[in-house]
Amino acid sequence: MPEVQGGENLLFLTDEQLRQGIEAMFFAYRGFTADPDRILSGMAYGRAHHRAVHFIARAPGTTVNNLLNILGVTKQSLNRVLRTLVDDGLVDSRVGKSDKRERNLYLTDEGMELERKLSDAQRARMRAAYRAAGPEAVSGFRQVLEAMMDTEMRRQYYKIRDAKS
Amino acid sequence: MPEVQGGENLLFLTDEQLRQGIEAMFFAYRGFTADPDRILSGMAYGRAHHRAVHFIARAPGTTVNNLLNILGVTKQSLNRVLRTLVDDGLVDSRVGKSDKRERNLYLTDEGMELERKLSDAQRARMRAAYRAAGPEAVSGFRQVLEAMMDTEMRRQYYKIRDAKS
DNA sequence: CTTGGAATGTCAACAAAGCTGACGTATTGT
DNA sequence: ACAATACGTCAGCTTTGTTGACATTCCAAG
Numbered sequence: 001m002p003e004v005q006g007g008e009n010l011l012f013l014t015d016e017q018l019r020q021g022i023e024a025m026f027f028a029y030r031g032f033t034a035d036p037d038r039i040l041s042g043m044a045y046g047r048a049h050h051r052a053v054h055f056i057a058r059a060p061g062t063t064v065n066n067l068l069n070i071l072g073v074t075k076q077s078l079n080r081v082l083r084t085l086v087d088d089g090l091v092d093s094r095v096g097k098s099d100k101r102e103r104n105l106y107l108t109d110e111g112m113e114l115e116r117k118l119s120d121a122q123r124a125r126m127r128a129a130y131r132a133a134g135p136e137a138v139s140g141f142r143q144v145l146e147a148m149m150d151t152e153m154r155r156q157y158y159k160i161r162d163a164k165s
Numbered sequence: 166m167p168e169v170q171g172g173e174n175l176l177f178l179t180d181e182q183l184r185q186g187i188e189a190m191f192f193a194y195r196g197f198t199a200d201p202d203r204i205l206s207g208m209a210y211g212r213a214h215h216r217a218v219h220f221i222a223r224a225p226g227t228t229v230n231n232l233l234n235i236l237g238v239t240k241q242s243l244n245r246v247l248r249t250l251v252d253d254g255l256v257d258s259r260v261g262k263s264d265k266r267e268r269n270l271y272l273t274d275e276g277m278e279l280e281r282k283l284s285d286a287q288r289a290r291m292r293a294a295y296r297a298a299g300p301e302a303v304s305g306f307r308q309v310l311e312a313m314m315d316t317e318m319r320r321q322y323y324k325i326r327d328a329k330s
Numbered sequence: 331c332t333t334g335g336a337a338t339g340t341c342a343a344c345a346a347a348g349c350t351g352a353c354g355t356a357t358t359g360t
Numbered sequence: 361a362c363a364a365t366a367c368g369t370c371a372g373c374t375t376t377g378t379t380g381a382c383a384t385t386c387c388a389a390g
Contacts, residue, residue, distance in 0.1 A: 012300045018288040019223070020326055021295070021307065022197075026216070027318040028310035029194050030237060032187075046375055051191075058184070065337065072195060077377050079339065101337045101386050123183040129312035130178055130186070133305065138177045140298065140305020142186065145193035147294035153192040161185055211346055229367065242348055244368065266357045266366040 035121035044088075048073075048081045050118055053107065056091060057115040058160060061104040063096070070156050090114060200286035209253075213238075213246045215283055218272065221256060222280040223325060226269040228261070235321050255279060 011017065036050050055070050056062060064082070068075055082105075085091040090111035096102030107115060130138050146154060176182065201215050220235050221227060229247070233240055247270075250256040255276035261267030272280060295303050311319060 009300060012303045013292055013295055015288060016329060017303075018291045018295070019284075021291050021303070022219075022287055023223075023322060023325060024307055024310040024314075025194065025197050027322045028313040029190065030318055031314045032190050034315060048376060054187075058188075063337090064339095073376080074378065075338075076340085076379085080376080083339090096337095099337085099387075101384095103338070119184075122187055123180060125313060126183045126186050127178055129309050130183070132312040133308040135174060135177045136301070137305030137308040138182075138186070140302030141309035142189055143298040143302040144294050144306035145189040147297040148193040148290060149189075149196045150199060153195055157188060157192045160188060164181060164184075213347060230365090238347085239349060240367075241350085241369080245347080248368090261366090264358075264366080266355095268367070 031125065032122070035125055036118045039118055039121060044084070048077070049085060052078065052081050052085060053090065053111060053115045053118065055160075056105045057107055057112065057119070059163065060106050063102045063104060065102070067105065069152075070160075072153075085111070196290065197287070200290055201283045204283055204286060209249070213242070214250060217243065217246050217250060218255065218276060218280045218283065220325075221270045221272055222277065222284070224328065225271050228267045228269060230267070232270065235325075237318075250276070 033047060037047060040046055040050060051071055052067065055067060059066070064075070064078070068078055071078060082091065082093070086093050088110075089108055092106040092108050092111075093103045094106065096104055133141070146157070149157060198212060202212060205211055205215060216236055217232065220232060224231070229240070229243070233243055236243060247256065247258070251258050253275075254273055257271040257273050257276075258268045259271065261269055298306070311322070314322060
């Protein structure tokens with residue numbers, strides 16, 4: 001059998017395989033966001049609020065600028081979301097201690113309650129998927145996702161992850 | 166060492182691991198859409214057009230209703246996108262042969278050209294990620310993604326995938 | 331101590347892409 | 361004949377993103 005693929009089995013790199021991966025990402029992401037979206041619909045919040053709340057919960061005291069980098073939106077867009085959360089008493093925005101231009105963001109008790117509700121739903125789905133697929137699959141899943149990120153996003157991802165160890 | 170986890174290693178199911186998976190999905194999806202988005206910005210098209218073009222390319226002759234089910238949007242939303250694509254000569258909408266109420270959708274040559282451009286970019290990233298992670302990781306990646314889909318979406322996914330074998 | 335630049339906030343206007351509801355038309359199946 | 365289906369469309373609304381302009385506050389360098 002001729003080694004047309006450089007001596008390795010690269011069948012997983014055929015266009016058809018790649019297209020299937022693309023479609024899997026598309027359909028899976030729908031599932032990924034479905035449960036939080038369901039919870040948020042009916043409240044005055046949307047996916048953007050979920051993202052803000054998630055990363056504030058994850059890195060309490062984070063600055064607006066930092067959140068901007070993580071979320072990759074404009075400050076005007078984030079500000080609109082943040083303002084409603086602050087006004088509604090879910091997020092506390094405190095003037096920075098060392099640098100008073102900065103605002104450090106924290107969830108209030110009410111904010112934490114919403115975060116937990118959203119997170120519980122999303123983690124439940126992730127847990128079910130992980131459990132169904134098994135530890136080895138999970139490892140592969142994470143490897144491919146990390147390789148798919150833009151360099152700057154991967155940096156952000158590691159930064160958050162490593163702060164938790 | 167006590168078997169507090171039912172005899173298996175379930176460390177990959179800790180809340181921290183699940184949160185990392187959630188964030189990996191978030192950051193990776195950004196990368197996943199980044200290249201097509203870049204190509205489309207500047208044209209009068211967006212991500213919604215990309216999705217329509219992708220699935221029409223994937224299942225030529227598909228009906229509007231079928232596309233609606235795959236994309237999970239309202240017909241008004243899809244119609245707006247489809248109309249611009251037809252008007253611009255990227256998509257051909259032909260009256261159904263057996264059932265004249267239906268419209269069968271096809272890409273024109275110009276439509277195929279755009280699809281190829283978008284697909285090339287997205288597949289290049291996917292290929293790089295797959296290559297970096299290796300075949301075993303890719304298998305795990307796919308398993309977790311499939312387990313994460315809603316049942317109906319998984320059905321759609323298999324349907325498209327199996328039509329290509 | 332003044333001044334330039336950085337971080338933040340805000341106003342206005344706009345665009346993409348989703349939604350609901352209502353309605354019209356052609357076609358099909360009962 | 362009539363109900364249901366597939367599609368298209370009008371109108372209006374929401375969420376979430378965008379630019380651009382401008383004010384405020386503050387740090388730090390000259």
